Amino acid sequence: MPLDPYVVREDFPILKRVINGKSLVYFNNAATTQKPVQVVEAIKNYYYNYNSDVMRSVNTLSSQATELYMEARRKIAGFISAQEDEIVFTKNTTEGLNMIAEALSGRIREGSVVVTSIMEHHSNLLPWRRVATRNGGRLTIVGMNRDFTIDMDMVEKSLEEGCEILTVVHVSNVLGTVNPAGELSKLAHKHGSLFILDAAQSVPHMPFNVKEIDPDATAFSGHKMLGPTGIGVLYVKRRILEEVEPPLLGGGMVKTVTLGNQVYEDIPFRFEAGTPNIEGVIGLAAAVDYLRKIGMENIAEHELKLVKHLLEGLDRSMVEVYGPGEAAKHAGILSFNVKGVHPHDVAHFLDADGIMIRSGALCAEPLVNALGVSAVARVSFYLYNTLEEVDRFHESVRRMKQFV
Ligand SMILES: Cc1ncc(COP(=O)(O)O)c(C=O)c1O
Structure with a gap:
């Protein structure tokens, strides 16, 4: 229909x-989208009937809130065909891209190259420029063709010359151009680079499958897809999540703590320190239900x-x-x-x-x-x-x- x-x-x-x-x-x-009653009602239902902490207390209310939260996580991961433990909840795309740039900064050394494009939103330009220059590497910026599409020849040339990370926007928030994410991903991997995708303007508007596109990491925002503000998603391949350091330390991200040491929680929870944005996750899951239905x-x-x-x-x-x-x-x-x-x-x-x-x-x-x-x-x-x-x-x- x-x-x-x-x-x-x-x-x-x-x-x-x-x-x-x-x-x-x-x-x-x-910039941001409007919210359907279904999303507002889901948040209202959570506050009227289930409000509690999650994944901490053993009381009934907390168990029910945790169940809602986990079900929401499954739905949101499923929306992009990811596994539940490959998505990290963030504030928004900006936070997700900053997190992955910092997490991967250990791979950028003296002389390393990060390749990005002229089409980037500041969120996918500034974090990479900072990690690249801080570590003695450099950022290469690929241009576009006369028809406002990405210059694929220059992408390939830059990859051939050797680069650690290729990071590009899927859909330009200025031009509306849809970049060939699957092709870019294949090219990056063929040349031994990681492929990071800014999906802020694609996940809300078109079918998006991490298995098909195969990015090493991708980020998007709930508020741009009928969900509430203050909730975003960072998808990262399990193998990378397992090896990088969590950006924030504190409650909810550790299994045990002694005065001298700590053992981190399993992924993805070790990347979600502190009380999470529970209403945001529940509201985003309602948005995902809505989008799927349409x-x-x-x-x-x-x-x-x-x-x-x-x-x-x-x-x-x-x-x-x-x-x-x-x-x-x-x-x-x-x-x-x-x-x-x-x-x-x-x-x-x-x-x-x-x-x-x-x-x-x-x-x-x-x-x-x-x-x-x-x-x-x-x-x-x-x-x-x-x-x-x-x-x-x-x-x-x-x-x-x-x-x-
Ligand atoms: C392509 C793109 N990337 C990143 C962002 C940042 O999103 P947010 O402000 O939700 O972090 C936007 C927002 O306009 C965007 O259009």
């Missing part, structure tokens, strides 16, 4: 809001339809588009500039029409600068957006002509 956004919308109370006298159009989903193929297909409609209706004489320009190569993200109008003014103009978008450097300043500008405007879709909303956007942009 194809996705019906009008049925989906009934689950999202916020979408009934009127802003600036117009019904809300939420086109800022790459179907990730259906969501990807729906967003593609929206992007296609968006591209078709843009007047290219007044709008510059940054992205592959062909819906088939896009996720549901499109950045653009209205010629002669600052992107923040574009965002304000649309806001007055009830349409929420993002503008600026989108936490990917080197990429936006490589486009020859200092800021862009961005539309990003999700399962509850409609073709009618895209029409409203087109109408608004057309009215901007008076300023051009």
Whole structure:
């Protein structure tokens, strides 16, 4: 059954809001997504009926909370076809990428190379630059082709020259470009490199299977996939998790402690020191249930339809588009500039029409600068957006002509 956004919308109370006298159009989903009642209810149910510590106390309430928590962990791992002990709960993608960069820093020595791309969000650029330079290594940045796709020849050349780690974004939060993750993974492994994938914009929007893509580590955020803020996932292959040091020490991550020593818990718990974000995990599991019910193929297909409609209706004489320009190569993200109008003014103009978008450097300043500008405007879709909303956007942009 194809996705019906009008049925989906009934689950999202916020979408009934009127802003600036117009019904809300939420086109800022790459930043964060709205939450369905099912997610809010799951969190409410946890607090009303099960709130307790988990994996510590032996009382009934704690056992029931632990059961809910463990079931949620299984669901979330299963969503990306991972084993339960290969996922570590984090705050968000940013924390996950920082954690894996620090965890792997022991592999980066004098002269080592880490390869990344010009398309990266700051979260997948700054942590690697820090570990590479701190250890006397260096970061190589692969560019992109004229059609805003990653330069695969340069990736291959960099890998041939020898590199420890290849780390790239799966879907660019600026361009919407979907990078060939499986191919990049194969190439990295062929050359003896580790492959790390920033999946913040892919896991929420398309089928994603760690067995097929085969990254050594990947990270994503709950709040970008209908879940609550403050919960994220870092997937790491078991063999790597077994060998790296936990970043934080304290309660919940040790089997035994003496005055002189400690024995760490099994993976993944040794990476989750302190009381976890239980409501976040339970809310994210409810989000995963919701997404599974709709179907990730259906969501990807729906967003593609929206992007296609968006591209078709843009007047290219007044709008510059940054992205592959062909819906088939896009996720549901499109950045653009209205010629002669600052992107923040574009965002304000649309806001007055009830349409929420993002503008600026989108936490990917080197990429936006490589486009020859200092800021862009961005539309990003999700399962509850409609073709009618895209029409409203087109109408608004057309009215901007008076300023051009
Ligand atoms: C590609 C990409 N990576 C990483 C992040 C960081 O996500 P978070 O802010 O949830 O840590 C984002 C968020 O916009 C993103 O789009």
